[in-house]
Amino acid sequence: RKEVEQDPGPFNVPEGATVAFNCTYSNSASQSFFWYRQDCRKEPKLLMSVYSSGNEDGRFTAQLNRASQYISLLIRDSKLSDSATYLCVVNKGSNYQLIWGAGTKLIIKP
């Protein structure tokens, strides 16, 4: 079993729709959690950190459920520019040795 699992997609979503991704992780001792965005053939870029209390950044909302060991990302009012691969990332310890999911591909259609 992979340490971080995501649905690879692709998710084909019309512009303006709401889309949600989930991710599960296996190590209950994991300390911090992130969503990264990666455009084709580019490096990953931090989208947002994920907290148990939930956090929101504009159209993006992230949530962590430690009891069930899953992380979610919600994108509202999706834009064409949101098309990318979204990677779920877990930091097991305090030293940023990151464990990555394989990513979920999102395609926003006009």
Add this chain to the structure above:
Amino acid sequence: ETGVTQSPTHLIKTRGQQVTLRCSSQSGHNTVSWYQQALGQGPQFIFQYYREEENGRGNFPPRFSGLQFPNYSSELNVNALELDDSALYLCASSPPTNTEAFFGQGTRLTVV
């Protein structure tokens, strides 16, 4: 711009050769981590250097080795290249507070 720079950006090598990839970390960052991202996969942790010492290693064979220099820049060396080593190699630097990892643009290695 994250302030983390990697060189070269692209590289083609022949199976069996050796390669050295370089990473210049952001000013003040004393921790550098290397990741390998094969096509269609998430990045895989190779190893991390903290103040010139290896500080953790992922599931990679010994032919993957590294160095960190006193200015905290780093090298990743891969010996006896295999076709499966073809990937995007990412370097990330972190500050002493370990609050975030900042990624370079990556080196795309193709082994033929």
